[in-house]
Amino acid sequence: MEEYDFSKVPLWDGTENSFEIIADKVNGRIPTTKLEHWEHFTALLESPFFNRPRTQVVYRGHRRFDWSLMPTLARVASNGIINEDLATNQLDIFKKAVRGRLSDNQLVLDGEEDELWSVGQHHGLLTPLLDWTFSPFVALFFAFSKEDSEDEQDNPYRAIYVLNKTFIADDSLCPDIRLIEPKKDDHGRLVNQAGLFTYSPYDSTIEAKLADTLSDEKFEDDELRNADENEQSRIIAKYICKIYIKNEDREGCLRHLRRMNVHHASLFPDLIGASEHCNLLIAEDQRQAEIDRAGSEAAKLKESSETLEVSQTKPSNIIYDLDRNEVDLFVSILTSVSDKPIEAGRIQVVSEKLASSFIELKSVDWHKRETILSQMRSKARVILRKFGVSSSIRDSVIDQIISIIVQREHTRSQDELSPNETSPKERSMEVEAI
Structure with missing residues (x-):
């Protein structure tokens, strides 16, 4: 996928006019808005638009900006849409x-299909269900709980969907999208997550079915029926909308949510939840320890006036096959362009991570291949974001880093050719001349 143009998405300004229907592959007909930091999410929730009288909404958090409202069972369908046969076969199996x-064998009886789907959803079954929550902060947690991978496409924003539960629950208004609020919750997850499900319509998607319902001439919303194109985004957003949240300061977001008792251990009151909670805490601790160690070593090097041996100066977890000159160049770039002080240890770790991530991409003539340079840029964005390098300098850092390593490789390639040695292309031309 090409880099998505988020300039098309309006910034939330506190009013209901902050939504826009982009009508593209990523958003479909869902009105969107964006926040430039997760800290602005609370202010958005306090706005009158999200506190309309007699209207209850539910939320769903997505780690990636480009994930649609696709239930897991739809992923095995070639067109990404569930039909009745697919759902029936899966439930029968x-x-x-x-x-x-099962602790309750009554669940396999006719009439208990929704409860059985819910049990399956909890245990990893591919289902037509989508999880939602009444709590916006639980949705924020699920949007930010997992790290991005260095090997995936850039992910500048995370996302939260907001759905008008009052409207969906009224079968006379929206008969094709069902809500499921299971009676059974043996593991306590639904209670702790304030959770419920939507059952995706057959032969369609939630987005498409909702759009069809709202555009039907029989739909009783005079405001929507009489609205011009510019007003439609604001009105449709009352039924469904998508909020992009800048993918920055993930650890700060999770710390904030922990203070609100929103974390794996509270949302998943079982051994899996306890394990995930511990995994997250130890990962944060190890990252900070790595930064502290690198900072200590950098300080020692700065204070020393002598050339120290590698074994004396490098931390125990160092990657020894790194190009140390390249790492030093990255350190210099990060130090010089920073708009606010970054601790030396963080700069050192980021520089080593960048150099390490580039090693596997440096195949023959890598510096001449735009696909490889694009992969390097993507990896660099993930690493810089992960370690909290400001978004205001990130693109500048990446441009300088790519430029300097390409120039170094070009110079090295030229130096490998002796003054009297001809290039492969020149040798080929000589052979043809003969």
Whole structure:
């Protein structure tokens, strides 16, 4: 996917006019707005637009900006859409597979399909269900809880969908999208997450079915029916909308949510939740320890006037096959362009991570191949974002880094050719001349 142009998405300004229907592959017909920091999310929630009388909304957090409202079962369909046969077959298979494994065998009886789907959703079954929550901060947690991978496309924003539950629950207004609020919750997750499900319509998607409902001539919303194109975004956003949140300061967001008792251990009151909570805490601790160690070593090097041996100066977790000159160049760039002080340890770790991530991409003539340079830029964005390098300098840092390593490789390639040695291309031309 090409880099997405977020300039098309309006910035939330506190009013209901902050939404826009982009009508593209990423957003469909869902009105969107954006926040430049997760800290602005609370102010958005306090706005009158999200506190309309007699209207209850639910939320769903997505780690990536380009994920649609696709239930897991739809992923096995070639067109990404669930039909009735697919859902029926999956549930029949599950009924047979869980015989003797359920604490309540009544769940396999006719009429208990929704409860059985809910049990399957909890245990990883591919289902037509989508998880939602009444709590916006639980949705914010799910949007930010997992790190981005260095090997994926850039992810500048995370996302939260907002759905008008009052409207969806009224079968006379929206008969094709069902809400499921299970009666059983043996593991306590639904209660702790303030959770519920939507059951995706057959042969369509939630977005498409909702758009069809709202555009139907029989739909009783005079404001929407009489609205011009510029007003439609604001009105449709009352039923469904998508909020982009800048993918920055992930650890700060999770610390803030922990102070609100929103974390893995509270949302998943079982061994899995406890394990995930511990994994997150130890990862944060190790990252800070790595920064502290690198900072200590950088300080020692700065204070020393002598050339120290590698074994004396490098931390125990150093990657020894790194190009140390390249790392030093990255350190210099990060130090010189920073708009606010960055601790030496963080700069050192970021520089080493960048150099390490580039190693596997440096194949033959890598500096001449735009696809590889694009991959390097993507990896660099993820690393700089992960370690909290300001977004205001990130593009400048990446441009300088790519420019300098390309120039170094070009110079090295030229130096490898002796003054009397001809290039492969020149040798080929000589052979043809003969």
